[in-house]
Structures are given as structure tokens and as C-alpha cells.
Amino acid sequence: MDELSARAAALVARHPHHARLRRVGTSRAGTPMWLLSVGRGSRHTLIVAGPHANEPVGGATVLRLAERALADPRLTECADTTWNLLLSLDPDGSRRNEGWLSGPYTLGRYFRHFFRPGFLEQPEWLPDGAAGAALPETRTLLDLQDELRPFLQCSLHGVDIGGGFVELTRELPGLDQRVARTAARLGVPRELSPYDTLHWPRLGPAVYRIPPPRRGDLAAAMTEAAVESTWYHPHRHGTVTAVVEAPMWGVSAVEDASPAPDADAALRTVSRTLRHDTRRLAGILARVRPSASAGPDAARLLAPVDDYLLVGPGVADSWDPDIRDGTNRPLPPPDTARLTTLALSGRRVALRTAGLLHQLVTRAGHDPAGALPELDGLIDTWCADYRDGHGARWIPVARQTEYQTRVVLAAFELAAGHPRTAGSRSGEPEWSSEPAVPMHRE
The missing domain is CATH 1.20.1270 (Substrate Binding Domain Of Dnak; Chain:A; Domain 2)
Structure with a gap:
């Protein structure tokens, strides 16, 4: 968490006219919650890192997105867009996972240092509705959503074992094709039947529609996201929320659609x-x-x-x-x-x-x-x-981050209504078409 905040501050120091860092809230333990903003457009994105404490990839992704937005005016001025990047929704829980973040990246080390709060202490959920939200981290996110009224919100998650997939509150036609190309180029398996989406509509391979919230007991809420959440809270503003899942350890069989014997x-x-x-x-x-x-x-x-x-x-x-x-x-x-x-x-x-x-x-x-x-x-x-x-095989951090970054940028292009970039045969936006990360890179 300290490194994440320091890197965001250093980025702002290098680009004082284009990037800002402001404290938007305070966690239960008194940790500042920082929002990094790039651009000054009238339309807003809201990118939320660290909604689950054991899923650190989002922190690296928001820094990479900020660098991309600073380097490419098509993401800011040309799109009349401000990128708002919340460094961590659960900084206290994220800090409790730091025991494994320095490596070595083994499954045993990860699970022995694993921490994720109890369901009622996870700030992304609204089991008592928005009006009853008591956690300061949750209130910070709700206030940001109502202040910014983003046309796109991305919640950055990490699958510990499995493959990548996306969940949407509104359809983004063509996103499944973008996800497929990105996953293939980076060697990241797509999860074709995630447990999280077991009974949800499928919009395409590895892309699913989040159903509207409904009342349920705690077990249903934990296993089916069957309560109101911060994903749906900005729906009234016309926001499309994309929950972008990037795997840490990949398993190839999660994208095997062949019939299963017995x-x-x-x-x-x-x-x-x-x-x-x-x-x-x-x-x-x-x-x-x-x-x-x-x-x-x-x-x-x-x-x-x-x-x-x-x-x-x-x-x-x-x-x-x-x-x-x-x-x-x-x-x-x-x-x-x-x-x-x-x-x-x-x-x-x-x-x-x-x-x-x-x-x-x-x-x-x-x-x-x-x-x-x-x-x-x-x-x-x-x-x-x-x-x-x-x-199960470890996916290097650089590749996890690049995969999640490209999926967010694809969702941005589709949600913003940008035409495909001229000359892009694949239909991928040029800003997400950097060469694939070398397989050996960490």
C-alpha cells in the first residue's frame, strides 16, 4: 500500500498539469484513501482497485492506466474524459495480505498469508442497501459515484486460481471478442463457466450479465452476489459497471468447452x-x-x-x-x-x-x-x-496487469462509443495494442 501511494504521488509530481491526487476518504484503521485523476474532461470513468483484499493486481493496473492516459490524448482530451482511479477500496485488508506480495509466488505462501474480511466487512457490498451502508470505505465509494456519475465504472478483481472473465451491468457488444484476442495474445486462460456467474446470463464467452440485485440470505449473498452492491448503485446515472477479473494462477481447463464424461x-x-x-x-x-x-x-x-x-x-x-x-x-x-x-x-x-x-x-x-x-x-x-x-501455473505480474489494462481500455472504447481506430484490422483500439508482454517477464 505504501508503494502504491508513493508511485501515484511520483506520477503526479512528474505531470502536475495533467494529474491530481486527492484524499477522498479514510479507512476504518485511519488509512487515507486516494483518488488519482488524469485529464480534465466533462465525462468520467471510475476505476476501483482493491475491492477484495487478497486481489492486488488492480493497484498495478490503475498505475498503468494512468500512464496510458497521460501518454495518449485519445483517452482524455479527444474523448472529453477524466480518468478517476481509486488506488484501493480496502486498504486495511490489502495491507494484511502483504506477507506474500514480495514473493516467492507459490500457492502455499499465498494461502498461508491469505486474508479477506468477513462478508459484512467487505466494502463493495450493500447488504442493507446504500442508505444503510456503515463502512467508511463503502460510503467513500458511494459518494464518488454520486459526485462523478461515471459513464464507465470498472471494479478490478483478481481470480486466485482459474481464468479471466468480465461481468457487466449493461451490455457492451463486442467485448467478448476483445477479451478473447487479449487473452490469446497474453497467454491468459478465459474462464468460460465461472462459479461467480453460475446462474447469470452469458453475453459471450467469458463475458456475463450481472442480474439486478435481489434480497436473499447471507449464504445466497456470498455465493450469488444476491444483494445490492456498489456495482449497481450508479446504474441510475447511466453507468455501465465492468467487473474485470484477471487470474493469478491460470488453469487451462477452465476454457475447455468439450463435453465432460460422466x-x-x-x-x-x-x-x-x-x-x-x-x-x-x-x-x-x-x-x-x-x-x-x-x-x-x-x-x-x-x-x-x-x-x-x-x-x-x-x-x-x-x-x-x-x-x-x-x-x-x-x-x-x-x-x-x-x-x-x-x-x-x-x-x-x-x-x-x-x-x-x-x-x-x-x-x-x-x-x-x-x-x-x-x-x-x-x-x-x-x-x-x-x-x-x-x-495451475503462475501468471507473471506484468502479464496480469497488461491483460486487465487492455480489457479496461476495450470496455472504455465500447462504453464511450468511440469508432474503431482507422487502420486497426483486428478492431482493437490502438492504445491497447502494444506488443504482447514477453512470457518470461515478471
């Missing part, structure tokens, strides 16, 4: 595995809670653990072909991509829970229940399954 058997296995893992982790929690609850940050760590253990069994039931109790929504036809995504998602719930429990015990400074060796074994085994069983 899909029901695979679904039973995934469901049974998630139930088993949830029960085992619940047992570990019961053993460590009495001794670890008084440790540093215990309440913050326990909140997401309780959330994951709450939703795990219900998620497993919703996938199980043998459970048809009238409440489960039928799954879309399961192809290889969808079955892979569900397997990755179930394991993700378990690994995140195990990582948070590992931190809980470690920070308590003692382990009378003897849980750490068991947690270390589970984390190592499950990460090996990602790596060896699913072929």
Missing part, C-alpha cells in the same frame, strides 16, 4: 470433497477457538472462517445431482470447463479457511491443540492438487 460422478466427487473438507476444518476450528480467540486480530480472522464454514455445506448440496429438495437451482449443462471451475472453487473454500486458521494459531503464539502440523499438511496437499492435478 458429469454426475464428477459432481458427486466435488460435492463430497467439499463436505468432507468443511467438516474437518470445522473440527480444527473447534479445537483452536478456545486458545486462539484472544490472539491478535482473532475476531477479524474468525469472521471469514465462520462465513466459509457456514456456506460450504450448502454450496456442496447445490452441486450434488443426488440432492433435489426443490430449493436447489438446476445447474447449467456441465462441460469440462464448468466441472473444473467447480472443483477449483470447492478447494478454494477449504484452502482459504485453512490459511486463515493457520494465521489464527500462528498469531496466538501457542498451539495447545496441535493444529499447525495438520493445517500445514492440508495446505501443502491441497496446493499440490492445484499444481499437479489441475496444472
